[in-house]
Amino acid sequence: MKSVLKLENVTKHYGTVHALQGATLELYSGEITALVGDNGAGKSTLVKVISGVIQPTTGSMQVQGESVVFLNPQMARTAGVHTVFQDLALVDSLTTAENMFLGAELKHRFLNREIPILNRQKMKIETIKALGVLGITTLKDPSTRIESLSGGQRQSVAIARAVRDSAPIVILDEPTAALGVSQSEQVLGLMKRLKVSGTAVLVVSHNLREVFSVSDRVIVMRLGKIVANFQTKDVTEEDVVLAIVGSARDGN
Amino acid sequence: MGTKIDKRKIDSSDSEEISSARKVLTKEGFPLFFAMILTILIFRIATESFLDPRNIANLLGQIAPLVLIAVASTLVIVMGEIDLSLGSIAGFSGALAAFFIGSTNLHWVFGIIVTVLLTLAIALLQGAIVVFGRVRSFAVTLAGFLVWHGVQVGVLGNASQRPLNRSPLADLSITRVSSGWVLLGSLIYFALYLCFFILVKSNNSREPEGNESSRKILTVTRTLLPLVALCLFSKYLDQVGGIPLTLFLVLVITLCSWFLLTRMPIGRHMYSIGGNPAAARANGISVTKVRLTGFILTGLLASLAGISIISYTGGADSSTGAGSLLLQGIGATVIGGVSLIGGRGSVWGAFGGAVLLSAVQNGLALLSLPFYVIDIVEGLVVLTALLADALIRRKYTFS
Numbered sequence: 001m002k003s004v005l006k007l008e009n010v011t012k013h014y015g016t017v018h019a020l021q022g023a024t025l026e027l028y029s030g031e032i033t034a035l036v037g038d039n040g041a042g043k044s045t046l047v048k049v050i051s052g053v054i055q056p057t058t059g060s061m062q063v064q065g066e067s068v069v070f071l072n073p074q075m076a077r078t079a080g081v082h083t084v085f086q087d088l089a090l091v092d093s094l095t096t097a098e099n100m101f102l103g104a105e106l107k108h109r110f111l112n113r114e115i116p117i118l119n120r121q122k123m124k125i126e127t128i129k130a131l132g133v134l135g136i137t138t139l140k141d142p143s144t145r146i147e148s149l150s151g152g153q154r155q156s157v158a159i160a161r162a163v164r165d166s167a168p169i170v171i172l173d174e175p176t177a178a179l180g181v182s183q184s185e186q187v188l189g190l191m192k193r194l195k196v197s198g199t200a201v202l203v204v205s206h207n208l209r210e211v212f213s214v215s216d217r218v219i220v221m222r223l224g225k226i227v228a229n230f231q232t233k234d235v236t237e238e239d240v241v242l243a244i245v246g247s248a249r250d251g252n
Numbered sequence: 253m254g255t256k257i258d259k260r261k262i263d264s265s266d267s268e269e270i271s272s273a274r275k276v277l278t279k280e281g282f283p284l285f286f287a288m289i290l291t292i293l294i295f296r297i298a299t300e301s302f303l304d305p306r307n308i309a310n311l312l313g314q315i316a317p318l319v320l321i322a323v324a325s326t327l328v329i330v331m332g333e334i335d336l337s338l339g340s341i342a343g344f345s346g347a348l349a350a351f352f353i354g355s356t357n358l359h360w361v362f363g364i365i366v367t368v369l370l371t372l373a374i375a376l377l378q379g380a381i382v383v384f385g386r387v388r389s390f391a392v393t394l395a396g397f398l399v400w401h402g403v404q405v406g407v408l409g410n411a412s413q414r415p416l417n418r419s420p421l422a423d424l425s426i427t428r429v430s431s432g433w434v435l436l437g438s439l440i441y442f443a444l445y446l447c448f449f450i451l452v453k454s455n456n457s458r459e460p461e462g463n464e465s466s467r468k469i470l471t472v473t474r475t476l477l478p479l480v481a482l483c484l485f486s487k488y489l490d491q492v493g494g495i496p497l498t499l500f501l502v503l504v505i506t507l508c509s510w511f512l513l514t515r516m517p518i519g520r521h522m523y524s525i526g527g528n529p530a531a532a533r534a535n536g537i538s539v540t541k542v543r544l545t546g547f548i549l550t551g552l553l554a555s556l557a558g559i560s561i562i563s564y565t566g567g568a569d570s571s572t573g574a575g576s577l578l579l580q581g582i583g584a585t586v587i588g589g590v591s592l593i594g595g596r597g598s599v600w601g602a603f604g605g606a607v608l609l610s611a612v613q614n615g616l617a618l619l620s621l622p623f624y625v626i627d628i629v630e631g632l633v634v635l636t637a638l639l640a641d642a643l644i645r646r647k648y649t650f651s
Contacts, residue, residue: 074536089531091524093595102524103535105517108452116516117452 001028004168004200005050005081010059012045019045020056021224027169027200032191034211034232035204037221038244043204046221047173050202051083052076064168082162083171086178090146090158097127097142100161130160134190152183159190163199170194172203176210188214208237222246283640284588284604287633291608295615302615305492311614313425313496315606316560317342317573320502321581322588322602323509324553329585330513331546332526332594333389337378337396338554338581343573344404345371345558350414350568351407353421360419368555374400375551379544397575405570415567425564428493429500434486437500438479445475498560502603505556509599512549522546526594583630584609587637609633 005027012020020042027033037043048054050061052070061068063079070076073083090099097120106119106126127142136156139149146154155175162170172191176184191214194201205211211218212232220228220243228243295302321338328335345367352363378396382389408414416422429437449472482503486495513519521542524532533539557577562568588605590597612633616626 073534077536085534087530089528089534091527091531091595093527093591094520094523098520102520102531103537105520107517110452115452116518118515118517118520120515 001031003027004029004064006062007050008060008062010046010049010056010061012049012054013057018224020049023059023221023226025219025226025229027202029168029200030195030198031216032195032201032203032214033217033219034215035202035219035221036206036208036211036240036244040223041221041244042224043221044173045224047083047171047202047204050076051081051085051171077167080168081171082165082167082169084155084158084162084173084175086173090154092147093145095143095145096139096149096157097123099146099157100127100130100142100164102161104164127160130164131156134160134163135193136160136186136190138186150183151179152186155179155183155187156190159187159194163194166197167199169200169202172201174204174206176205176207184210208240211240212237220244283637284601284608287587287637287640288604288608288611291611291615295611295618299615299618302618305489307614307618309428309489309492309494309496311610312499312607314564315610316425316498316502316564317557317577318580318584318606318610319506319603320553320557320560321577322584322606323502323506323599324550324557325581325585326588326590326597326599326602327509327513327522327546327550327553328389329582329590329592330526330594330597331522331543332529333382333543333546334582334592335378335389335393335547335550335554336578337393337400338550338557339573339575339578340397340400340404341371341374341551341554341573342558342561342577343568343570344374344400344407345555346562346572347404347407347414347558347568349421349559350416350562353419354414354417354567360421364421364559367559368552371555371558372548372551375548375554376544378551379547382547383540383543397578401574404568404572408568408570413567413569416562421559421563422566425496425498425560427497428489428495429486429497430494431483431486431490434495434500435483438483442476442479446472498563502560505553506599506603509549509553513599518542518545523595527596580609580630581606583634587634589641605637 003026007023007025010020010023011018023042023046025033035043035046045054049056052073052075055069055071061070063081068075068079070079070081076083091102094102101123106122107114108117108119109115124142131137131139131142134156136153139153139156146157149157159170159172159175175187175191179187188210191201191203195216203211203215215232218228218230218232218235218240219226220230220240222244223246227246228240230240230243292303301307321342324338325335348370349363349367352358352366353360356363358366374396378392381387381392385392405412489495513522521532521537524535524537525539525542529539532542558568558573561572561577565572584605585597585602586592586605587608588597588601588603590601609630612630613626616629
């Protein structure tokens with residue numbers, strides 16, 4: 001499997017607080033990697049570094065073999081790292097289609113040149129297409145405003161937007177935390193389809209049952225360090241819990 | 253958070269079969285439409301002359317400043333900001349234009365151009381302080397409210413007023429457009445629209461099979477209907493000379509603002525900044541640039557509002573523009589369903605709100621009620637609009 005993202009010895013210090021201490025990890029295309037750990041273990045800090053929200057104190061990062069430094073989320077996106085944060089970054093009062101293309105609107109062309117007039121019809125059609133590719137069938141009308149969608153539908157839109165430009169790396173921050181059972185299933189199914197399409201998926205989760213149902217690998221963090229890197233099929237939930245709380249049998 | 257999501261879960265099951273009642277009631281503009289009908293009915297019964305062509309032309313000939321301020325307010329409010337200096341900027345602009353046109357040899361068109369340019373500089377300055385200085389727009393424009401009113405009084409000089417001295421600008425507000433011209437204008441607009449439709453739109457988007465032609469007919473009809481309504485309306489006013497030119501002009505300006513807000517990327521970015529600034533930023537929208545543009549456009553509209561006032565009153569004095577115009581403008585915006593929190597609302601709502609407020613004023617004046625009653629009723633209308641909106645939303649939406 002192809003390595004698409006590589007982090008080496010990444011640290012992040014806030015004054016005397018060492019939020020991240022020498023994190024090294026790799027993500028592979030067509031693989032779902034779960035990132036678990038207790039509150040304050042450094043998961044969010046790690047995700048923020050990878051997605052360009054914050055800059056690491058030391059360490060290096062490679063995307064598809066090339067060294068990168070992300071000064072902002074936009075740079076990360078351009079490099080192919082798309083992150084779906086917990087707050088989803090959707091605008092409630094805009095429609096599904098408008099949110100799908102927020103900041104990257106499709107425009108009309110005139111005499112072979114782009115003019116600053118929205119091509120609303122095309123955005124709607126592309127939205128339906130993008131949702132269809134991911135098997136999201138509960139959203140039929142792209143003119144529906146986000147505020148009248150359910151939590152699962154919102155999550156679906158956010159994920160669909162992240163992979164709109166077929167991103168090689170997708171990071172999901174607690175995608176099912178606020179969802180009910182059936183909606184969580186939808187999102188997990190979505191992740192599996194991303195995996196099949198060759199995307200490298202990193203998912204932050206607290207729910208070990210879900211982690212075991214979708215992930216190929218589990219990375220455990222504790223106190224700012226990566227303490228374990230398991231192949232999911234080789235371990236039990238108990239092993240992971242022990243690694244999270246810091247007892248014996250730390251992974252390789 | 254938990255309870256909110258739970259509620260959504262329950263509602264999501266039937267979200268695809270939204271009842272038609274809910275669709276109508278939650279549509280932006282419904283409360284406004286209802287209030288408009290009610291107002292017309294009440295004043296039609298209470299007064300003889302409310303629906304007279306003469307009264308309607310008179311009423312609509314005065315609404316330009318209020319409409320412009322309401323549309324300007326909409327532009328800042330959808331971005332989640334507020335501009336309390338709009339009335340003062342209008343007043344300053346009016347005083348400046350009156351000075352250039354009435355007291356210098358400058359041609360009136362140049363006078364207007366110089367005035368607008370100077371006002372744009374002011375708007376840019378205020379916007380820059382908000383955006384780069386990271387000060388709340390409420391505070392900056394509150395200061396602007398005082399500063400620009402001071403400058404306005406300064407420009408007026410010792411006489412504290414400046415007449416336009418029979419400039420053609422003063423004729424603008426009494427000019428009427430007969431139905432023939434309205435028809436011609438409508439035809440030109442429709443021709444331009446068809447050109448755009450054929451040359452740009454149909455080349456750019458492949459329709460899904462089947463509903464192509466029915467959708468096209470629907471789109472064209474939606475453009476045609478308001479034009480037909482406008483032509484019929486001007487026909488009705490022909491006996492008093494036609495519709496006021498200033499109404500025609502503010503219709504065009506509102507149309508342009510609507511196009512900018514709903515059909516151009518920058519407009520959608522303005523809404524997204526008002527609705528969820530973090531999301532806008534996360535999606536790579538240059539929040540700084542969009543907000544600055546918004547403030548500049550707002551200044552432009554406020555400037556035109558000031559000029560439309562002096563055109564109507566024949567000159568500027570210290571009461572031109574100022575606080576009451578600002579508050580009515582924001583009131584009209586709110587009546588029109590523009591949310592003060594930002595992110596939602598339309599300029600046509602603001603336009604309707606301005607017409608409604610003016611109609612109420614006009615109707616009460618026809619009843620020869622004292623001024624203080626008019627103020628009280630106006631305030632109550634704004635309050636009622638807000639309450640109706642809040643009640644309907646609470647009942648029919650879940651967010």
